[in-house]
Amino acid sequence: MSIFDTGDTLLHWREDGDPNGAPVVFSNSLGTDLRLWDPVLERLPKDGLRYIRYDTRGHGLSACPDGPYGMGALITDTERLMDYVGAKDAVFIGLSMGGMIAQGLAVKRLDLVRGIVLSNTGAKIGNADMWNGRIDAVNGGGIEAVADVTMDRWFSKAFHATPELQLWRNMLTRQPATGFNGCMAAISGTDMMTSTSDLRLPALGIAGTEDGSTPPDMVRELMGLIPGAGFELIRKAGHLPCVEQPDLYAQHLIRFMDSIGHGTNG
Structure with missing residues (x-):
């Protein structure tokens, strides 16, 4: 467990895999x-790749500054962490909000990113009225007030029948409400359609057939902005396919990294 002071906040991060390997950065x-990312990391190669994960500000064990946040601040947090740990020419894997961070980081600092995996995300997700409604709900009743509907959007019907659902519901409700709302405000104000369409780097999109937050068509539209980008659809999975279908998810990541010579085959 490590803490990094970005100058604006404190980020909790950790490193796994080969300390001398090619960097792979994950954003939640x-x-x-x-x-x-635990279920996927268990299935990725142990040699040749250096895995770096962190909790976005306002989440997990990272600090929770007063909100609202801007997407630019979330991107800058990530940029400073990657500079600090020396993660240049990384493959960056971001899911939902993390996928928006991935897009912005690739536009801003192409020296840090040689390939991106944009999982269950979009160039723009929802609209201001939708996000403001969710922020108001959390302000009125805490994250518990939106927990059940969030689980419905996140997970497939089959996963709802498993006891593991409670683990993810607990993770959600134990996040700081200030950080949750702060990041919702960041997503609300973000439209990366124009900037992402200027990207020219290897990219893979991943979607889940039962995703109620960022449906497959949204991810397809996003990947259509980046020439040559790939797209994989994972069946029987919702918004977090790395949780519901970790074997398939890991296989897609391995194939993508192999295709650009990142890691043991590089």
């Missing part, structure tokens, strides 16, 4: 923390 979704 709204309402989760770096444990989101």
